[in-house]
Amino acid sequence: MLKKADIILATIILIAGIAASLIIGSISPAKGEKAVIISEGRIFGVYSLYENRTVAVLSDGHVNKILIRDGEVSMIISNCPGKDCIHQGKISKPYESIVCLPNKVIVKIEGKDKSYDEISK
Amino acid sequence: MMKYPNKKSKAYRITFCAGLAALALVFSYIELLIPFFAAVPGIKLGLANLVILTALYKLGFTDALIIDMVRVLAAGLLFSGIFGMLYSLAGALLSLLIMYGLMRTGKFSVIGVSMAGGVFHNFGQLVMAALLVSTPEVFIYLPALMISGILSGAVIGTVAYIIIKRVSFPSLT
Numbered sequence: 001m002l003k004k005a006d007i008i009l010a011t012i013i014l015i016a017g018i019a020a021s022l023i024i025g026s027i028s029p030a031k032g033e034k035a036v037i038i039s040e041g042r043i044f045g046v047y048s049l050y051e052n053r054t055v056a057v058l059s060d061g062h063v064n065k066i067l068i069r070d071g072e073v074s075m076i077i078s079n080c081p082g083k084d085c086i087h088q089g090k091i092s093k094p095y096e097s098i099v100c101l102p103n104k105v106i107v108k109i110e111g112k113d114k115s116y117d118e119i120s121k
Numbered sequence: 122m123m124k125y126p127n128k129k130s131k132a133y134r135i136t137f138c139a140g141l142a143a144l145a146l147v148f149s150y151i152e153l154l155i156p157f158f159a160a161v162p163g164i165k166l167g168l169a170n171l172v173i174l175t176a177l178y179k180l181g182f183t184d185a186l187i188i189d190m191v192r193v194l195a196a197g198l199l200f201s202g203i204f205g206m207l208y209s210l211a212g213a214l215l216s217l218l219i220m221y222g223l224m225r226t227g228k229f230s231v232i233g234v235s236m237a238g239g240v241f242h243n244f245g246q247l248v249m250a251a252l253l254v255s256t257p258e259v260f261i262y263l264p265a266l267m268i269s270g271i272l273s274g275a276v277i278g279t280v281a282y283i284i285i286k287r288v289s290f291p292s293l294t
Contacts (some may be wrong), residue, residue, distance in 0.1 A: 001282060005231030009270035010271050013240055024261055038256065081202055087156075095261050099254070102204050106256050 026097060032092050032109040035073045037066060040104050049073070049092070049109070062103035073107055075100065126258075134293040138188050139179075145172040145192040146199075153200060161265045163246050164274045167239050169196075173213075174220065174235055174281045179290040182221050189213050207253065208246040215245030231285060235278025240270030 037044040039057050047055060051069045057064040064085070065077035072090040076096050085100035094111035148168040155166070169192055189255040193213050197206025220238040223229045242268035250259050255289075 001230060001279075002232055003228065005228040006230050006236065009233050010236055010275075013236070013267055013271055015265040018269070020260075021264035022244065024264075038254070041254065047141045081200075082205075095257070097256075097261065099250070099256075101208070101250055101254065102202055104254055106254055106259075108256070110269055 012088070031111055032071070032094050032096075034110050035068055036108050038106040038108070039064075042071075057103075057105055059104075062100075064100055064103055064105045064106070066098075066107055068076055073098065073109065075107065078105075079105060106109075129293065134184070135221065137190070137291065137293060138176075138184050141172055141176055142188045142191040142195070142273050144276075145169040145188060148172060148282075149192060149196045150200065159237060161262050161269070163243055163250075163262065163266060164269050167242065167270075167277055170216070170235065170238055170242070170274075171277050171281055171284075173217065174231065174238065174277065175284050175288075177217070177224060178231065178281075178285050180293055182217075184293060186217060189217055197218035208249045212242040212245035218243035230278075231282040232275055232278035234276030235281060236271045239274030239277065240267050242269045243267070 011042050034051055035047045035049055037047070038058060039059050044057055047053065047068055048058060049068060049089075052069045054076070055066045055068070056065065061079075063077065063079040064075060065070065067074050067076045072091045072092045075085040075088065079101055080100050081100040082102070085098050085105070088098045091098055091107070091109055094109050097106055097108040099106050129234050142225065146169075148171065152165050152168050173185055173189050173192075176188050190210075190213075193206060193209045197203065197209060208235065216238045219241045223234045224238055244263070247259055247263060
């Protein structure tokens, strides 16, 4: 039933997956500083993670609402059919993202920029 | 074991494949009812692949392709919308090509083919998503999707193995 080639294939894919996650883990800065909201491929806005607010993104019949609170970002409202973006929960670390593909909205966390001073919580 | 009429007519082939496409569509729908780790977008069991994989082994590439495309089209119109259809299309095409290639080498079992199919289905969807919304950041989900692709592929492949061995299909061409 299971052949040797299968096991080799699965192992290669497994190793590639682990390698990918290690690479992503090592090149991402440790602390999230700002949330970047991208709508329809263009930057909609950049918001500090340290200020609580809600951001409404409206475009072309798509409605999304993003909540920034206590350093965590989540999608609270969306008029997409599947609501996958709302189920993606909270993000707070760099390179984490919430994606609403039908509405073409992406929220991603970025770490320290060179222009930021040392920010203490 | 069913005995099929020995008709190799075009109408028979169309009807049989349509039935399989409908089955794949129902499987796609069933998947939507199961909340499967929604934290990672695109993660799923790949139940419809069971039909596609079986069709690939029993009926060949062309019929499997047709069944797959009909399923993607119908599922997109009914459930996921135009964009969902595009992601599905990318994943399904890539996955089918890889599965066909692996099957042809003869070196992999159904389970291996299914695992690769699952992984590349997710990968194709991810690439399409990155292209359509212009962000490479979506690839952060790649490791999780690869591992889930292997696991779900193994499960689907095992079931497919049993079906391919035990269920007789008519020869359509």
